[in-house]
Amino acid sequence: MSCHPPLIVTRADPGGSATVERAKAMGLDARFMPLFEARPLQWDVPDAADFDALLMTSAQAARLAGPDLARIASLPVHAVGAATAAAAAAAGLRVVATGTRDAQSLIDAMASQKIQRILWICGRDRSDFDARAARLVPLPVYAIDAAPRPSGWSEAVAAPAVLLAHSMRGAARIADLVGAARSHLSLVAISRAVAAAAGEGWGQIAVAAQPDDASMLAAAHILCQKAE
Known part of the structure; x- marks a missing residue:
């Protein structure tokens, strides 16, 4: 059974798809919604x-x-x-x-x-x-x-969800697309600088213990469990 709320992965491929695979292996309801193209x-x-x-x-x-x-x-x-x-x-x-x-x-x-x-x-x-x-x-x-806004983005962020921010640009774009109504959303940032770039008003913000996917997904898993 997948852990809810969903985890939204926004980083560009090939890293984005790899993150989704790792997240699903952990039981997370990972959804690939890339906001960038490399x-x-x-x-x-x-x-x-x-x-x-x-x-x-x-x-x-x-x-x-x-x-x-x-x-x-x-x-x-x-x-x-x-x-x-x-x-x-x-x-x-x-x-x-x-x-x-x-x-x-x-x-x-x-x-x-x-x-x-x-x-x-x-x-x-x-x-x-x-x-x-x-x-x-x-x-x-x-x-x-920057890639076009993914299909289903508005619906995905209208409900509680956890988003991953792998870079300062990524965090800023996530914040821009989400808008001011974000208190129902949680964010996992790869560093404190990335968390700062996302701004304030989030339901929860977690910073990865180390700057890598494994640490970000571990933090995301904790946030998902808290939200259940």
């Missing part, structure tokens, strides 16, 4: 000798960067979250550190290790971080574009 961008391969390490803050970077990623595979990868680390490893990269909090915490850790030249494989739309004394060079390899 696509690769053309990018120029830099000289790996100009950098000391790669920073990856999203699994989409590894999935969508394409075969040219192999040309900078000599650089060690510092990844935010287990999913990003797994995607980087699957792309043939060497992961040396996996951050269990947010991107800024991982950058702070890199700076404390005197890593001076960091190539950030990222999306076109990204947050700003304090690189401390390091040189942080963003290299966009993918874009996440």
Whole structure:
């Protein structure tokens, strides 16, 4: 039997479908309603000798960067979250550190290790971080574009439900589409910054213990059980 209320997954594929599968395996009534679509961008391969390490803050970077990623595979990868680390490893990269909090915490850790030249494989739309004394060079390899509002969205958020917010952009768009009447809805955010981007007025907001799907779904499961 599925746990109610439903869980609404809004992240882009391929991650979105994987999240739905994991949620259903946990007995959650997961519904895939993507608010974004991911696509690769053309990018120029830099000289790996100009950098000391790669920073990856999203699994989409590894999935969508394409075969040219192999040309900078000599650089060690510092990844935010287990999913990003797994995607980087699957792309043939060497992961040396996996951050269990947010991107800024991982950058702070890199700076404390005197890593001076960091190539950030990222999306076109990204947050700003304090690189401390390091040189942080963003290299966009993918874009996440807004998708049309999914069919059935209005009906899904009109009743109690739990929504997942995997990014600040995602949280902001969820909040915009839901509107001010949200006290009957719960939100699970991948980080405190993402929770803040969702604004106030939610019935409940939970922040994942770690920045990964497993922690978000564990939090969502608790919220669903409370609501039953």
